[in-house]
Amino acid sequence: MNRFAIAPPRFLALALLLALLALPGGAALAQAARIKDVAAVQGVRSNQLTGYGLVVGLDGTGDQSSQMPYTSQTLANYLQQMGITLPPGANLQPKNVAAVLVTAQLPAFARPGQAIDVTVSSAGNAKSLRGGTLITTPLRGVDGQVYALAQGNLLVGGAGASAGGSSVTINHLSAGRIPGGGQVERAVPTPFLLGEHIDLNLNAADFQTARRVAQSINRALGEGMAQALDGRMVRVRAPLDPNARVAFVADIEDLPLDLPRAAAKVVVNARTGSVVMNQSVALSPSAVAHGNLSVSISSTPQVSQPGPFAPPGAQTVVTEKADIQVSQQGGALIQMAASAQLGDVVKALNALGATPQDLVAILQALKAAGALQAELEVI
Template identity: 70%
Template sequence: MTPSDRLLKLLIGLAFLAASAALWWPIEAQAVRLKEIASVQGVRSNQLMGYGLVVGLDGTGDQTTQTPFTAQSVSAMLQQMGITVPPGTAMQLKNVAAVLVTANLPPFAQPGQAIDVSVSSLGNAKSLRGGTLIATPLKGADGQIYAMAQGNLLVGGAGASAGGSKVQINHLSAGRIPSGATVERGVPTPWLQLPNIQYDLQADDFNTARQVANAINQAKGAGTAEALNGRSVLVRLPATPGERVAFMADLENLSIDRGTPAAKVIINARTGSIVLNQAVTLGPCAVAHGSLSVTINSTPVISQPAPLSQGQTVVTEKADIQINQQPGSLIQMPAGSKLTDVVKALNALGATPQDLLAILQAMKAAGALQAELEVI
């Protein structure tokens, strides 16, 4: 064997190793902070809701004939102020709108703290722009009042109408009040009284739960954390509140090795969006996909009788149906162990996202797509 032949065989061997390395080379793990993949059980926000009135509108409020609850709310508010509306009075309140006020009460919120609120129209108000929300109690799921909301609305839209024509930019029947509610009552959290807390992972993964427990034990000592299952990790806390705060601050910034995620393809059937994560792999397969279109044209045909024949004019329709099927060539798709290889193989088909919905499902059924399909 000549030196040139040995060199050729060596180059062929190196090329084979480079091509086959992608089939067995593991996917690099990603390091993230603990606060990004887990949350403390019981430390969460609570939803608040209330019914109120927005006043000061420029004739764009509710039409009381179609929304009688707006007039009833105004009458009840006036009675609380000592003003009695005579029974049977038809109030035309063009500057008032009934609204639903929502807010999120953050964890550890204390009385006097300001939170943002969102205001949405309940009736048929044309616009809430320029309105003012009067004092509205916000209640939780237990029916207790946790905040009071009031303030001027910020509406990110504009509109004008005249002579039957209308121009509108963005949405006018919803707005927001920054720092528009004051917390009146806090939600008690038991984490200061309990000897331990529980971290809940965002995804069910035993490997990630083990990595979280190992990282905490390595940073705070053996026996501090224990993985209960694929989603929960139990952590023992110090005794004093100050030590607990410092302890939790250290845990939030711990670097966690998530390992290899589960291969998953997310399909949105309504919009045609398709998202693949880095663990999706593709086996060798062959795909042929063609489009089928059916066109129906209907043309009216008038049958006119002869003069003095006492016949009737008849209108019929002539339908022309055409079926067009574009040929789909058989394309061989090589195996791909990386996301870039899978994307290149799918782009070689030249299919639209709607066509890829059917192609990916067929590839999954054939065993060529190593991933879980999830339709949202």
């Protein structure tokens, strides 16, 4: 019997668990922060690196060369670089080799010789990279320059086995990591020591936060040291001496900051039905009616036998008898009073007895009616 029905009301409190952590009792503590928690120095960031290489030493789980010709071509090119010339028309079909894409993050201020972690992902149809070794692979930036070299044994967090046409796989076998498998070969120029100013970029654009960052710096270092240029950037006068500038930025990042109250926002995950709201969410007086619709479909097989006077060649036929039932629960009209605190909002929504999936529709309707005082974001 196949059954399609809306789940009974439950788990609403779990869907709002994170929201309950932000109740007014802990609001004052949650608003205290440092400048380094909300802003970063412009130009001080990591850079993405990528490369193409080969993983060797696989136990027959590599690429099928007949379907992935570039794996054989890459191996032939590598052997030619090692001084091994293959005869014309040689058909390489290695089962222990896989073509991979290698990615890494080059940290800010990275210097030649520094080790970085790399991630290796299969680019073909290899069954598993477990037990493989990445041969030397250059990692390039967006400018095409080589900034690091990667090589080493892969760590794959999974396992698999197959026999007789059956297979079992645990976790993901076509990707792995090499801790410290990359070595930096070139440093990335940084504008940190250039100019008379440093710019602080806020993680989220907010005029109130930008003003408070500038005020915190001016109180500690003197009036006129910092200026909020817009809702995202704060410009600070900095010393020219490199050693003094590093100490200057370290002191600025550790300055205390009183964050403004966060803008009211409700975040809805349309795929999972999760709903999270912050402590600024409020409700205006409203009335909501909610009911559940349940559709039940059952299928019963029936056998139809040929009659006594059936023509020759008549056969027994199996038919399906479908039974469809639709039921709808009544939804009483519930009055929701004005709520200025998150706890009251949660209690009002729990009173509706709605599942997280139904809650999405209710919140959208409240927003359209002007009763939900918050930004509704669907991800």
